[in-house]
Amino acid sequence: MGKIALLFPGQGSQYVGMGKPLYEHCVSSRTIFDQVDAVHQGTTTLCFEGPSEALNQTENTQPCIFAVELAALAALQCVGVEAQGIAGFSLGEVTGLVAAGVLSMDDGLKFVKKRGRAMEEAAQMTPATMVAVLKLENPKVEALCKEFNQCYPVNYNCPGQLVVALLKADQELFLTRVKELGGRGIPLTLSGGFHSPFMTYATKLLEKRIYELSFSEASIPLYSNAYAKPYPDAPVDIRSYILHQINHPVLWEQTMRNMIADGFTTFIECGPGKTLGGFLKKIDKSVTCHHVETLLTDYLEAKNAGKEWTFIC
Template identity: 85%
Template sequence: MGKIALLFPGQGSQYVGMGKPLYELSPCSREIFDQVDAVQPGISTLCFEGPAEALNQTQNTQPCIFAVELAALAALKCIGVEAQGIAGFSLGEVTGLVAAGVLSMDNGLKFVKKRGRAMEEASQMTPAAMVAVLKLDNATVESLCHEFNQCYPVNYNCPGQLVVALLKDDQEAFLTRVKEQGGRGIPLTLSGGFHSPFMTYATKLLEQNIFELTFAAGSIPLYSNAYAKPYPESPVDIRDYILHQINHPVLWEQTIRNMITDGFTTFIECGPGKTLSGFIKKIDKSVTCYHVE
């Protein structure tokens, strides 16, 4: 019998109306939204009603997605679903820390709020953009990055899809080079160059807050984005992993491959959208994916 893993998506998956069905249909999910609103008033309203302009601001997006993901997790727990492992994409890794019992919900929400603000500040320092490159192998995309100053591969999503962070002024030239190589470039609607050196300032800001958090031993393995392996148990190492993730690439494809090697055959995506399920089907068609929203 294969193992079950929970997956939590990251920024970019948000949309106005997310989480509302969970709130209406699951008392357990409704309790999570009420708890989140008690700590940060207005989160539920922003998720359910928007406006999109406010929801898409990084400092708002992150706590909103965090709330929806925990609400989806609560709905699963209410019906007795138990997982043996967790992985979260970018922001979703913080939700994963809560789901694994490493971080309390209150501390997780406080950190997500500070994380969003820090990344927003870092984004304002350098005008950066993100582009998803399709139909090219990783080596070709990495080679294209070397042609530009401050251009970095940041999200290794699945075969044939690698996201790049670069200066906004270089975006059009980069898209042209991708097309010349036979690929397709899709500009992403994100406010900064996440998981790259553009976020080093955010990491420095969060270093000042990370020691306010209390960590416990996790109840199940949480796989790290930056290292594609389970988090360590030492609080010092956990802090390092959390900070390292912010300005280093998300090794999603390798993470999922390692989880499959470790015996995971069923993946349940908890949160807005089905992006991660789509990635997994391109990584290995033999596994089973479900989605809870």
């Protein structure tokens, strides 16, 4: 039998109403929301009611997604599913650090708040944006980036999808060039050029703050975005990995391929949306991906019917 891995999504997966089913049907999930609200007031209201303009501000988005992901993890633990590995996309990697026992929930939330503010500040310094490029091979997109000043391939999501960070002033010309090459460009509703040199200022802001955190040895492997391999155990290396991730590309496709090669056959997306499951289908159709809210629904239906529920992978 193959191994089970948890996947935590990142910024861009948020939507008004996210996490509400978890709050309504799982006491442990509700406790997570209450704990986050005590530190970052209004998180639950923003998740469930918005408005979307406020939810989409990076300094709010990150604590909100963090809360939903930990609530999803709590629900999963309630139904008795145990994982043997973790990967988180961008912000989701911080949730992964908590899920793997490397960071406490309090330290994780503390860092998420500081990370969100730092990235927001960096975004305000330079008017940058992000574009998802579809239907072009990675080398073509990488070559296209070199035609522009400050244009970087940043999120290697899956075959035929590579996200680019670039100056807002270059977006229209970039989209035109993508079309000329036979691809399709989709502007993303993000407030900055994440995982690129545009975020170097954010890493500098966080360099001192990261020493306020306490690290423990991971209970299960957490695969890094920037290196596509498990985090090391030494605190000095963990700090380096966390900071490096902020202004370097997310190697998601390679991470998934490495996890599959390491024996992971079942993946459970723990957080808002089903984007990561969509990527996984394009990376390798032989593996299975579930969503935690679907599993919780199945569990509750079986419980209400007086039947035994067992997760089969």
